[in-house]
Every structure is written in C-alpha cells, then in structure tokens.
Amino acid sequence: MGDGDRRWLVEFCAALKAERERAGLTQRQLAQRLQLSEPTISALFNARTKKAPSWERVRAILTACRSETHPRPMPEDGPVASRLWHEDQDEYLHRWRARHAALEIASQRTTQEQGASRPAASEAAHPEGVPSMSVHFVGRDREMGELRERLTTAGRGPQLLTAVRGWPGVGKTTVAAQLAVDRTFIESAFPDGVLWASVPDGSHVTAALASWIRRLGLPRPELGATSGELTSILRSALRDRRVLLIVDDVWNPAHVVPFNVGGPGCAILITTRLPQVAHALAARPADIYPLGLLSEEAALELLRRLAPEVVHHHRDESRALVGTLERLPLAVRVAGQMLSEDWANGWGIGDMLAQLREGSALLAAGAPVDRAADNHTIPTVRALLRMSTDRLDRQTRLRFAFLGAFASQPAAFDVEAMADVWGVDDAVPAIRVLVARGLLEPSGDGWFTMHALLVLHAKALLREGK
Structure with a gap:
C-alpha cells in the first residue's frame, strides 16, 4: 500500500x-x-x-x-x-x-x-458472499464432522444434495458458513473453492448466478441472459471442477434448481427452516440433515462467552435461563448481548433475567448483527419469526397462535388436544401445514412439539388477534 x-x-x-x-x-x-x-x-x-x-x-x-x-x-x-x-x-x-x-x-x-x-482461493480469509463469521460458535463439533463426511462422500460420485433443516434460529446458516471457511476441509475436498448464494425470496437468483460466473473467472454473460442460460454456462464450467455449492435460506424448492450445476466432483448443500422444502429437494430421506438444539453445557458456554461476568456471578440463574430458552442459539445469543450491555452499564441484571424468562424483551430485541437484512438494518427477533407465520393463511395462523395460549414447557401437543383447542373434528390438515412450515416438530406416537421461542411468538400473535 x-x-x-x-x-x-x-x-x-x-x-x-x-x-x-x-x-x-x-x-x-x-x-x-x-x-x-x-x-x-x-x-x-x-x-x-x-x-x-x-x-x-x-x-x-x-x-x-x-x-x-x-x-x-x-x-x-x-x-x-x-x-x-x-x-x-x-x-x-x-x-x-x-x-x-x-x-x-x-x-x-x-x-x-x-x-x-x-494465495490459493481456499486461503482467502472469507469466501465471497459467505456471512461474517461468529466467534461464538460452540457445541457443533459432532454436527460439523457429520456434515463434512456427507459432503466428502457426495464429492466422490454423482453430485448429491444435502439439506440442512431445523427450527428458526437454530444456526443453519452459521453451520454452513463455518463449513465454507474451514480451510483444511475445503482444500482437501473442494480445492476449487466455495460458491455461496442466499435466496430467501427468489428475487436475486439471476444476479446470484451471474455472481458465480464472475467468481469462477468466466467471460461475462450477455446483458439480459436468462437464468437458464446462466445455469448452462455454470454447468459446463463445473463439469470437471471440485467446488462446494451452498444455497442458503431456501423457502421455495424451485429457487434451488438453477444452482444445481455441479459435476461429479462437486457437492451442494442447502439450508432451510421448512421440512417441505427439504423433502422436495432431497433424493432420499437420508439426505436431510436435521440440525438440533445445543446441549445444555454448550448453550451455557455460549451465554458465558457473550456475558462472562453475568454467568460467573449468576451461574444458577444463567443455567435456568438457557433452559427456559430451550438452548436455541439465536435466543441465547440475543439474551447474552442484552445481559452484557446491562452489566457494562452497571445496572442490576435481576430485572433483565426476569424479562428474558418472560419473553417480551427477547422478541422485541434486535437480532445478532450477522442477521442484518439487505438494506443494512437489523431485524427484531420477532421479525425473523414472522417470516414463517406471515406465509400462513389467516385461519392457520390463528390456530398456531391458539397453541401458544395452551402450551406448557416444554410445549407438546397430541392430535386430540389440538383438535380440542381449535374446536375442529379433524386437526390433521392444519397440523400438516404447521409441520411443513417448521412451526411444529413431530416427536413420535402422534405428539408434536413447539419451541419456546415460537410459543412466545404465538402468544404475541394471539394478543394482536392475528
């Protein structure tokens, strides 16, 4: 310089x-x-x-x-x-x-x-398009190892797709980004690098494909080229390369099709909160990777990294808090940031702990900075959750909200109980929609669970009459 x-x-x-x-x-x-x-x-x-x-x-x-x-x-x-x-x-x-x-x-x-x-492309500090990494990435060693194995196996034969799915805020994007910047893994399995795209609403598919072409150093496509034409260019270029393709935050399986361009040496990983999307894209049920919650110790360690003094002086209350938050990384991160700010300002944290356990403060809080929107604003936690419920029709959204009023902790319902809450003879059609939207999770024997953060969101919707 x-x-x-x-x-x-x-x-x-x-x-x-x-x-x-x-x-x-x-x-x-x-x-x-x-x-x-x-x-x-x-x-x-x-x-x-x-x-x-x-x-x-x-x-x-x-x-x-x-x-x-x-x-x-x-x-x-x-x-x-x-x-x-x-x-x-x-x-x-x-x-x-x-x-x-x-x-x-x-x-x-x-x-x-x-x-x-x-420097080789794999030595770049941060592959283009990959979200900024969190230094507070804990408790995912097993998951990272299993995903590396899946992707490496996929890279040895015809390209297979791995779909990572889970609750909103469970850390799907974070895990995918950690894989993308794992130099040892990428250099070994995908020496030609990583291509990343995020398609939450499908409006930037063509731009993302053009970006992949640019990153590969290919000639610039003609102005006005269609997504199909861009896909053909990429498919030809990747035929003999070993590249990890990552498509993040998928809401519609059709949005992934243009990015499925890798040859036999490539692998593609997608993240989605919607089980219906994962099942639509996966060739086999085994190709779906359900990303679970953190362990209690990992969740407590995450809170400690964000608010070390709070956890040191209030360990029992901190452990109870991560239990109340049901060990969801998004909830723990937001709670840790809020507690850290109160501690740094010299305020007592008793009231904040109580508000976090009650939930209203958590929903209104800003999400971590790495969840910033394209317009450079930080959404609230509730806004992130509304991305799921706003896509429901009004009747199904109200049924989801009613579940919040009757939920215990942990929130679990059987089919008969939901039929009683909703006042219907057959609850199965609505349950199918809520499961497909990632708002209920089957737990076996006709029972379904709802995460505590979604319960708080459901209660808020009920108060608004939505």
Missing part, C-alpha cells in the same frame, strides 16, 4: 471511529455486537492495520451503528468528513466498496511485481 493509500486509510478509519462515537457506542459495546475482540476493533479504529478492512466488516460496523441512529446528514466538521461521508450511507457504502476493490487490486499487483505467489 502506497503512502497515498496509507493516508487515505488513516483518514477512513478516523471517520469510521467518529461514526461509532456518534452512535453512542463504546468500543467494547461495538466489539461485543460484532463478536470481535476489543483489540481487533481498537486496531481498526486507530489504523493499526496493514490493509483496508473488508467490505463485510465495514458493512457490519455501519449496520451496528445504524441500529442506534438514523442515517445522519453529512457532517460539517472538516474536510476529511466532507470527502468520506455522504448524507446517504448506502451511497457511502457503494463508494467504499469500489475504493476497497481498487486497493485490493493495487495490493495484488504489488505482490506479483515482487515475485510472490498469489
């Missing part, structure tokens, strides 16, 4: 630090939200880094700051701010992304001129 670029980086980091201060966040609070170490954040804000921070990290920082404030007008406190900041942060992000790309190209050119070999 030349002197001019170095000066630009120092100015940029100073402006980024000012944005944190305007949001009213301490360095420690921001580090906790981003699940990074405080020294890492400090080095970034004070420009003690050898290269520009990644696009994903800049976006995560601004997302965390935006959750505290609305976009601000361009400050008038100096030439640096005038040059680097724009009243529309989306425009700013666009400019930063372009600038960062230019710096990366300059850095690669310098490396090549010095005769150094370019």
Whole structure:
C-alpha cells in the first residue's frame, strides 16, 4: 500500500471511529455486537492495520451503528468528513466498496511485481458472499464432522444434495458458513473453492448466478441472459471442477434448481427452516440433515462467552435461563448481548433475567448483527419469526397462535388436544401445514412439539388477534 493509500486509510478509519462515537457506542459495546475482540476493533479504529478492512466488516460496523441512529446528514466538521461521508450511507457504502476493490487490486499487483505467489482461493480469509463469521460458535463439533463426511462422500460420485433443516434460529446458516471457511476441509475436498448464494425470496437468483460466473473467472454473460442460460454456462464450467455449492435460506424448492450445476466432483448443500422444502429437494430421506438444539453445557458456554461476568456471578440463574430458552442459539445469543450491555452499564441484571424468562424483551430485541437484512438494518427477533407465520393463511395462523395460549414447557401437543383447542373434528390438515412450515416438530406416537421461542411468538400473535 502506497503512502497515498496509507493516508487515505488513516483518514477512513478516523471517520469510521467518529461514526461509532456518534452512535453512542463504546468500543467494547461495538466489539461485543460484532463478536470481535476489543483489540481487533481498537486496531481498526486507530489504523493499526496493514490493509483496508473488508467490505463485510465495514458493512457490519455501519449496520451496528445504524441500529442506534438514523442515517445522519453529512457532517460539517472538516474536510476529511466532507470527502468520506455522504448524507446517504448506502451511497457511502457503494463508494467504499469500489475504493476497497481498487486497493485490493493495487495490493495484488504489488505482490506479483515482487515475485510472490498469489494465495490459493481456499486461503482467502472469507469466501465471497459467505456471512461474517461468529466467534461464538460452540457445541457443533459432532454436527460439523457429520456434515463434512456427507459432503466428502457426495464429492466422490454423482453430485448429491444435502439439506440442512431445523427450527428458526437454530444456526443453519452459521453451520454452513463455518463449513465454507474451514480451510483444511475445503482444500482437501473442494480445492476449487466455495460458491455461496442466499435466496430467501427468489428475487436475486439471476444476479446470484451471474455472481458465480464472475467468481469462477468466466467471460461475462450477455446483458439480459436468462437464468437458464446462466445455469448452462455454470454447468459446463463445473463439469470437471471440485467446488462446494451452498444455497442458503431456501423457502421455495424451485429457487434451488438453477444452482444445481455441479459435476461429479462437486457437492451442494442447502439450508432451510421448512421440512417441505427439504423433502422436495432431497433424493432420499437420508439426505436431510436435521440440525438440533445445543446441549445444555454448550448453550451455557455460549451465554458465558457473550456475558462472562453475568454467568460467573449468576451461574444458577444463567443455567435456568438457557433452559427456559430451550438452548436455541439465536435466543441465547440475543439474551447474552442484552445481559452484557446491562452489566457494562452497571445496572442490576435481576430485572433483565426476569424479562428474558418472560419473553417480551427477547422478541422485541434486535437480532445478532450477522442477521442484518439487505438494506443494512437489523431485524427484531420477532421479525425473523414472522417470516414463517406471515406465509400462513389467516385461519392457520390463528390456530398456531391458539397453541401458544395452551402450551406448557416444554410445549407438546397430541392430535386430540389440538383438535380440542381449535374446536375442529379433524386437526390433521392444519397440523400438516404447521409441520411443513417448521412451526411444529413431530416427536413420535402422534405428539408434536413447539419451541419456546415460537410459543412466545404465538402468544404475541394471539394478543394482536392475528
């Protein structure tokens, strides 16, 4: 990096630090939200880094700051701010992304001129498109090992699909992302790298396919090329390559079809909260991998990493809390962030523990920053759950809500009990829909369970009459 670029980086980091201060966040609070170490954040804000921070990290920082404030007008406190900041942060992000790309190209050119070999694709710090990784990834050693084995086996013959499914917030995307950045595994099983796409509503399928073509270094397709034409290009290019294809957050099996482009050396992994999607895509029931909840010890360790002082001084209450939250990673992460903030502010945590056990505070809280939406806003936990219930017809949604009023803990219902709650002779059709939507889970012998977080959501829907 030349002197001019170095000066630009120092100015940029100073402006980024000012944005944190305007949001009213301490360095420690921001580090906790981003699940990074405080020294890492400090080095970034004070420009003690050898290269520009990644696009994903800049976006995560601004997302965390935006959750505290609305976009601000361009400050008038100096030439640096005038040059680097724009009243529309989306425009700013666009400019930063372009600038960062230019710096990366300059850095690669310098490396090549010095005769150094370019790092292999599998050595990249973060494959493009993969969500930012959580440093609080615990309790999944067995699952990671089983998925590696499945994918490696798939890569030895005709391409097979593995569908990871589970409750909302159980960590499907996180597990998939951990696989994508596992250098040892990827270098061994898929030396040609990882291609990642997220298709929650199917609106970006063509753009994602074009992105895969670009990442593979293929010629740019013609403007207006259809998804079918892009799929053909990818299928031809991947015929003799060994690539791991990951399609995340699938709600419609039709959205996966264009991405099923790998040859015999490739494997494809999809994540979905919907059992009906998993069954539609999997060639065999064995190709569906149900991702379960954390163990009690893993859930407590996750809470400890997020709120160490709280768990140290209130271990019994903390253990009871993860039990109340039924060891769901999303719920534990949000609870840990809230407890950590209260502890850092010097407030007593008794009230917060009670509110978290009751559930209202948890539903209203912002999700972890790695769940940020495409518009760089952080949804609430409840908004993430509504993605499932908003797709139900009103009658089925009300039946789901009524279950919340009658749920114990753990929430378990048999067919007869649900028929009584709903006042119907045959509850099976509605049960089928709720199971297909991942809102009920069969537990055997005609019984079905509902996770505690979904019970809280059901009660909230009932209060609203929805």
